[in-house]
Amino acid sequence: MTFDGKDKLWLSGNEAIARGAWEAGVSVASGYPGTPSTEIMEYLSSYEGVYTEWAPNEKVGLEVAIGASFAGVRAFATMKHVGMNVAADPLFTAAYTGIRGGLVILTADDPEMHSSQNEQDNRNYAFAAKMPMIEPSDPSEAKEMLALAFELSEENDTPVLFRITTRVAHVKGVVDTAEARERQEASIEKMPAKFVMLPGNARVRRAEIEKRMAALKQKAETLVENRIEQGSAKRGFITAGVSYNYVKEAFPDASILKLGMVWPLPEKKIKEFAASVDELFVVEELDPFLENHIKAMGIACTGKELIPSQGELNSFIVKKSIEPQSIGKVYEPIDLPMRPPNMCAGCPHRGIFYGLSRMKDVFVSGDIGCYTLGFLPPLSAMDSCVCMGASVTVAHGMSKALGEKGKGKIVGILGDSTFMHSGITGLVNSVYNENYTTIIIVDNRTTAMTGHQPNPASGSTIKGEAAHSLNFEKLCTAIGVKHITVVNPHDIDATRKVLKDEVARDEVSVIISRAPCVLLPEEIRRQKPVYFTDLENCTGCQACIRLGCPAISWNPLTPEEALARGYKEKQKGHAMINEAQCVGCGQCAAVCKFEAITLKEEN
Amino acid sequence: MKPSGNILFSGVGGQGILLASEITAYALLNSGYDAKKSEVHGMAQRGGSVVAHLRYGPRVYSPLIEPGTADIQVAFEMMEAARYLPFLNQDSVVVVNTQRILPPAVATGKVAYPDNLMAEFENRGIKVIGIDAFDLAKQVGNLRTANVAMVGAMSCFVDLDTEVFLHVIETKVKEQFRDINKKAFLAGHEAAQAK
């Protein structure tokens, strides 16, 4: 038998959602990358007939989708959970305007923080913004339910939230395919009472929201996606999203009320279900969202008393929480050295962080991107990191608090994509309300962290077509920054000098540290020189080791071994370059004072 | 045939774990199983610890393997084999690439690479098969096929026809790399059988 690849596909949740958006006849989609949502827009961009784009941030992306909806076509916005905070302003008011073409807003939450700075539960946004929210359990459901989300949006004149989590986005499963629905024709239709949210109009629309949510609550009672799986009456579980899978495996015989729509809730159905079982449990990851609302209905249930509210669940945790006696012993983990992700060999960020690591009394206000790895040893050169764009503004706040004491000591550092996402307004503030910070834009020409999405400075679109490339120097000049220096971070000495001079200034200065990410396809293809360690000259000083380059390792020696190699007896070892990994950035050669690191061609 | 099973893949970013788990998944799908696979990615940087859970059966719900229930672990690096010990049980089989890749703390001389990791399995009575996948790949002529050699070694312990795997390689791998990957697969299969 051969797995049929035509009407059945093996897809990740994100691939399935892209397919689902195309099948649902989406015309315009906009998003900002963010794990675990990124691949949705990437895959969707490969489908014909859908306009896709990378927006500079999530607020822009959502507003673009709202605009497309106002023009009467189906529109889709994607973001990671924290991106919804950035997009929250248009989000809340979009509930008031409602839609013309179906509008679905996807949030990809990251319980366990596999690659995020927090693990907020965005179901709370559905409640707060007064919008329905759909939550699938796996790739197959993700595709099917996206079609439902668009239908609900159009039937009820409301944006619909669509929540996935990492274990839906990055899980592969078998998905049935369907034909694409016909796309609506876009048109201009003026509906000011609905689209112009001045207080007078907004008050009218506010009442509409209440009516619509009441209707949706009714709908929730009969929605097939809110289904009861009748099993043993001993235990009943109310669950949704990925947690449903864990309950199914932990308690295969139990009765389950699986909610495909997690807001608004079907109160009658929940009451009936509760009455049909001896004991009711609510199993959900993160916040007691369903549980609190169910308890508010006056229904007794057990939830977070037993089920952890931090991190991901799995079937083992569900079983252990509810029936600890049924759990056997498992092996304890062995204590092993960690293997965190590391800046790549030849990463341009390393040069600038090496410079900062040598400036011990400078506070480095960091930001989010590959360069956040500058926090890790041996560089250890980042002192704060809150959210995208905060490097610039936290630095400003610190400088205002410290006054004279902070002069020459406050640096902000952020990536090119992060700068355009939300660093620009902060820099405007720094100039307007005068401070003395130095802002370093580590410009590697791409959004590397999330997998190399092009951005407004990269010179290409999501589809790889040529696009205008934003000029940081001119932008910073226009903002009013008087001191702007461009430096090549691989040039260690020049970088250290620029850092020293600019950080010492009494005014805002910007350093643009510019060199392409080594993982960009054109960089991978480029013929690169390779360095090697001239072992005779190595004194074991470890200057190169302090760069933390994965292509350089330390080879320890006993005194006898050291002597045998012709070193001084007290030399503890020598450095070694793995030539297969070296991409020839030359940073190590620059920090070596003993000519022990040389270009391969020179020999 | 076993009605259901759990295969855990572990290693270091950049070792080709995702392709290895994809080939295995398709081999299971082609043999009539339902399957789910979970992996965490999203960091472009190389060199971090990587794990993929692959579960199969008549109908799979959870994409995650429970601790103590992995039937097979395919580990692409010694330490990344030992890291996932809690997923194993007495009856698990560990197929491990004997290569060692130094994590930052070891490479910079801060800590030593733990030695005798094989004993961690053997002492607990867990069957462990060491494969020098790097060497096998070198022998077939392409270092990048070490991951498929590992799939070949693993294939000795799942109830699937070798042919099914070869068919998947035929249909899923780029044409210019098909033959060399088939060779690597078979080399891995033989190496594990010989143990």
Ligand SMILES: Cc1ncc(C[n+]2csc(CCOP(=O)(O)OP(=O)(O)O)c2C)c(N)n1
């Ligand atoms: C509000 C928000 N949106 C998205 C993300 C996900 N994210 C983290 S870093 C990053 C971009 C980093 O790109 P850049 O600033 O160019 O730095 P690089 O990784 O290239 O060094 C993104 C999109 C996030 N953490 N927060």
